[in-house]
Amino acid sequence: MSHTSPSTRSFAADLPSLIGQRVKLCGFAETIRDQKHMRFIVLRDQTGKVQLTQTKGDAGLAAALDIPTPESSIIVTGRVDVAPSVKLGGLEVVIENAEICGLAEARLPIAEDSGLDKWIDHRQVSLRYPAQQLVFAVQTTLEGAMRSFWEQHGFREIHSPKLMGTFSESGAEVFAVKYFGMTAFLAQSPQFYKQMAIAGGMEKVFEIGPAFRAEPSFTSRHETEFTSIDMEIAWIEDHYELMEIEERWLSHAITAVAAAHGAEIRRLFGVDVAPPTLPFPKLAFEEARETLESLGHPLRTRSDLDSEGERILAEHMAKTTGHEFLFITDYPARHRAFYHMRQDDRPDMTKGFDLLWRGMEITTGAQREHRYERLVAQATARGYKLDALSDYLDFFRYGCPPHGGMGVGLGRILMRMLNVASIREVTLLSRTPKRLRP
Template identity: 55%
Template sequence: MPRTLVRDLSEHLGERVTVHGWIDTLRLQRRMQFVVLRDHTGRVQAAHARAGADDPIEAAFERITVESAVRITGRVVANETVRLGGLELLPERVEILSAAEPGLPIDAHTGPDRRLDWRFLDLRRPDRRLVLDVQTTAEQAMRRVTAAEGFTELHTPKLMGTASESGAEVFTVDYFGRPAYLAQSPQFYKQMAIAAGIDRVFEIGPVFRAEPSYTSRHATEFTGVDAELAWIDGVEDVMAFEERLLRAVLADVRAEHGATIEELLGVEVTVPERPFPRITMADALARLRARGWDPAGTRVDLDPEGERALSALIAAETGHEFVFVTRFPAGIRPFYHLRPDDDPTVTESFDLLWKGVEITTGAQREHRHDRLLAQLREKGMDAAPLASYLDCFRYGMPPHGGLGLGLSRLLMLLLDLPSIRDATFLFRGPHRLAP
């Protein structure tokens, strides 16, 4: 008999169906046996009246264990007293496909590190697995928006002959007897695609950072969402694109999962209004210092405390959870960020903060070869390892800009999760390479 998903059982009242799933809970009473089966769409109660030792269903339910994989065939009936959708299953056949060992290694109260050790069991919980369903919807929305706006999706190399960007915090691997590096970013390849005449490029792919960071928002491998747009009039075009992208993502997540997110996590998904607030870094620093942050006045960037304080300030003033911080100092931005003619001490770059956490870095890029080379040398960098990248600017590079977004951070904030570890299928950090 074909499989019926739990979410579809209400369409089969009075019918005989077969469901597959795991044993969620057992209540084996003297006269009745109540077994809750769970699949990826929901839970259903199977109720069976004991009929004696020769009853195969009674015997199966007696020897079954929680989290065993089973197949149950039975009739769907209405029962208003059952809280799981007001219906239950009267079993006619029970097959134990794979018995779980008694005594599970984790439960609802297990700490985060041990839950990561047993991540496959942890993800069987609906509230844990929800993040992957939301991630799927978010990525589908991103692809829908970028396709509609004429983007070409790329898959750039993750093994590089030279270290990307600054060359710091990269993983080195042996590549047939010579060093290679895991890509920190597809940045240079995105720009190469722009030089190739691909008007707009987009990628969702792995990113590697050899950072010994142990915070709730850092990982050594994560999924990056990258976009690059050619023929822009300025960095405002990039920020406006991200507004459209994120608004579509949150609208789709709200429509598809909003009720479930609120039920399981107590979080309401809000679709932001456009435009998002904008504030220059200089203005942000001045306003925060006036409120007691960085009393020595030595910082040129925001630390996590400053990001939280700025987001709270903007939210209080505008009611908006997002804020673009713009015009970062040239000294703390990569050499390829464009510097405006009116103030070459800053860059046409931005960070996007959401709920006090940076989720995006973006910029208009310097597209003129001579200026790019001068800025590289100003940073004290050697141009030779970047020759293939720099060649892209020698034969007509259009004005362009783009962004990089951390997918797991986006999910963490969207679902109000305590850590990026909970927003990742299998987390990788300085001390975690398994499972």
């Protein structure tokens, strides 16, 4: 029997409002159940699943549907019928026409319960799983809400170079690449260029883009290539102003995710996403160090927290304050970037901060040193070669405003929001010291 196919595609989520109508559906054949006189296919698209039903009276259609294997991509047309016994929404689509677009090999390389490395090896399959589809829906909503905040508050977007003539953070963590007879470096952050934009009078800038760190780290929260979210803001009073901006920005973004995806996150990840209360609690580094000592975790260094210390401290503060977020402020200068501004009364301390979410650092920020002579002195004290930093230092020779900013890890935000164990579960394709493919 011939049918004129609907020209417009419908989605699984649309079908309750299309009862009795003919529809066109596109997706993957998740399961196929073949009986003597009937065939049932569960079709999955990015909005959900629907049962397709085919009676075998049409020999041509039956022959066409003998071909697909599970996870084959198909296009079907048919009528939406009420079917109270069907668990997928109490409806089904009775197939009238079918087209097999991409035939899957009979043996799939992974299952949904396969290990993470297998997932990454076969990302074209693991990305189809509903929880993975949700990760990137959440990421899209999160970034959209971040951008809406920036737009509402007068920020401008920049796209800085990722090939640099010198390192942007420290030379020990840089990827060097050949560049027409010279050596270039993959950007560890857009730090230098967002500060250049401030010196150029842009006042508030942001960037979402790739960053590269040549760290031989194999932890669950590190990648050699990752997505960095950066802000830089002029005319600030101090680093506390930056923290106030970040907590409002994060609250805005998390609120949007909770509204759009809260129910699905709860169903697939078992996590309740709720807008955080403001302000976030704050603890000076020295207080944090003393607190950890009192909890039986003395730090190996007196100038930075270790990952276990972050976890213990955040758990302790959550019990004390009821808050999942915690700012650690006023870090010793010894292990912070040379361009962090020092405190007037404590030149050994910076006007810097980190933000922890559920025990993991997701942000590092600071007021920057904008005065040329002081910046040169701080770089010299670190032993940096000024010639290598000449382009950066020149940004401050012609009247740069006071400013500061922060870098935020997109993957780490998603890790904490969805409560997953590894950043690789919320990254499209992982890059580590031992993984460069696919």
